[in-house]
Amino acid sequence: MKFSAITDILRGDKQADRVVPPSGHTAWLTSFTAAAMTFLAVFALALSLATGRLADRWGDALAHSATVRISAPTGQLDAQTRAVLDVLATTPGIARARAMEDAEQRALLEPWFGPDLPLDALPIPRLIEVTESREGYDSEGLRQRLAAEAPGAVLDDHTRWRRPLAVAAGRLRLLGVTSILLIGGAMAAMITLAANASLAANSQVIRVLRLVGARDAYIVRAFVRRFTLRALAGSVVGAVLGMIGVAFLPAADMAGGFLTGLGFQGSGWLWPFLLPPLAAMVAFFATRFAAFRKLKELT
Amino acid sequence: MIAFENVAYSYGGGELLSEVSLRLAPGSFHFLTGPSGAGKSTLLKLCYAELLPTAGHITLFDRDVHGLDRDEVAMLRRRMGVVHQDCQFLDHLPLTTNLTLPAAVSGRQAEAADLKDLLGWVGLSRLGDALPPQLSGGERQRAALARAVIMSPDVVLADEPTGNLDWDMSLRLLTLLVELNKMGKTILVATHDLNLIRAAKQQVPARVLRISKRRLQLAGADL
Ligand SMILES: Nc1ncnc2c1ncn2[C@@H]1O[C@H](COP(=O)(O)OP(=O)(O)O)[C@@H](O)[C@H]1O
Numbered sequence A: 001m002k003f004s005a006i007t008d009i010l011r012g013d014k015q016a017d018r019v020v021p022p023s024g025h026t027a028w029l030t031s032f033t034a035a036a037m038t039f040l041a042v043f044a045l046a047l048s049l050a051t052g053r054l055a056d057r058w059g060d061a062l063a064h065s066a067t068v069r070i071s072a073p074t075g076q077l078d079a080q081t082r083a084v085l086d087v088l089a090t091t092p093g094i095a096r097a098r099a100m101e102d103a104e105q106r107a108l109l110e111p112w113f114g115p116d117l118p119l120d121a122l123p124i125p126r127l128i129e130v131t132e133s134r135e136g137y138d139s140e141g142l143r144q145r146l147a148a149e150a151p152g153a154v155l156d157d158h159t160r161w162r163r164p165l166a167v168a169a170g171r172l173r174l175l176g177v178t179s180i181l182l183i184g185g186a187m188a189a190m191i192t193l194a195a196n197a198s199l200a201a202n203s204q205v206i207r208v209l210r211l212v213g214a215r216d217a218y219i220v221r222a223f224v225r226r227f228t229l230r231a232l233a234g235s236v237v238g239a240v241l242g243m244i245g246v247a248f249l250p251a252a253d254m255a256g257g258f259l260t261g262l263g264f265q266g267s268g269w270l271w272p273f274l275l276p277p278l279a280a281m282v283a284f285f286a287t288r289f290a291a292f293r294k295l296k297e298l299t
Numbered sequence B: 001m002i003a004f005e006n007v008a009y010s011y012g013g014g015e016l017l018s019e020v021s022l023r024l025a026p027g028s029f030h031f032l033t034g035p036s037g038a039g040k041s042t043l044l045k046l047c048y049a050e051l052l053p054t055a056g057h058i059t060l061f062d063r064d065v066h067g068l069d070r071d072e073v074a075m076l077r078r079r080m081g082v083v084h085q086d087c088q089f090l091d092h093l094p095l096t097t098n099l100t101l102p103a104a105v106s107g108r109q110a111e112a113a114d115l116k117d118l119l120g121w122v123g124l125s126r127l128g129d130a131l132p133p134q135l136s137g138g139e140r141q142r143a144a145l146a147r148a149v150i151m152s153p154d155v156v157l158a159d160e161p162t163g164n165l166d167w168d169m170s171l172r173l174l175t176l177l178v179e180l181n182k183m184g185k186t187i188l189v190a191t192h193d194l195n196l197i198r199a200a201k202q203q204v205p206a207r208v209l210r211i212s213k214r215r216l217q218l219a220g221a222d223l
């Protein structure tokens, strides 16, 4: 296929357009399908972008911090805490280490267990917040030294629970992308059906055109142009409605930046503008394929 | 221009045409006659490659029809003007657009002056803006002839072009065909109207082919 096939579509050919009679319901079906599918695609796009952002944010926030958790009988807890702090202070690659206050730990646990948590009565481990320096530390070496100095200490460098989160976010993003592909596929299928219906309804027109010496490419162009423009128009409407929908989604950024809103942010708003040209392209190829195949059946 | 060599055609039942051999020389004028249902339209469809022979060979402009792809068939049809038995217009477009369709599909612009001449020639000057369904049978057939010749084809094939016409109008259409032939076009007219053939023979040295019992014969002078 030549590039000119696409520029021809945009330039248009009055005469070639008119050889196919305007047909009501397939026109409507195509525009509606394109609008509905683009509307859905805007949300799928928002989902992909948001989960992508989520994965980045979790990754960034957690990458440079770690926790040492000390579980020990009450009597040994302070001694072990001190030992751990000493170890951390002499470990290269660690910028800062700080034992958390009871109040801080309570605040951390409160969202999960409620405000009435009897912290004193429970064997809550002591938490030490570790901030990594730029060059990073050797976590295996640190683990061994901690095991020797403070048997109750466990280094939690977050990778263990960060990984499933990142994987979950990645899956969500994949889900969004898959949805967009499925939406594109469904749209191609429906436009193919509409194009086939239109070709069948116009078999007499096609016959006449063939008889006066029209090549398949000429006939196909008349149909393809019509369906492409309808899909483009429908898709623009769908994209605008979808973006309005996304703009009015409640913001979920309250949760301390941990969660993220489903909406678009910044240049993310440009992505939905890609959908109408994409929909037009899907319509272009779907109709073109259907038309060339159908023509061989018809005459 | 058009040559048949032992051609047979069957729509799936028995053979409708058998052992048909035929050669249309450039500039010749032929009638094709035979009873209704004999296969006149079928033979014309073989001539413009809407149907392919089930046996034998058909050569159009020195090309074997079996070797043609769809684009090549389209190109061949641009060199032929066909008046179909059922006319075949695009009913949603005005007559002028229908007449210039052969030019439009081959990417050419029909001259407005030519179109005007052509409409006058077939006596349809007033009806350029009419839609085909609004025309009478005779007007449609004249329009079909106008469309057939707009690209100045080498060959004109006409299938019962006077089927819907009264005698005066039939003669007028015949005159148009004779004029075309005098301009050097090869003409093949299928008709069961023997009076028309007799009238034509006074104007051109036309040959008469007859389909009889599945075979094509050259009819004698004794029509
Ligand atoms: N598409 C077709 N399928 C099957 N039979 C056909 C078809 N077209 C024509 N026929 C049959 O072939 C015979 C010849 O038809 P046709 O060529 O139109 O005859 P004519 O033009 O001489 O009247 C007729 O009996 C007709 O019923």
Ligand SMILES: [Mg+2]
Binding pocket: B040, B041, B042, B085, B159, B160
């Ligand atoms: Mg017939």
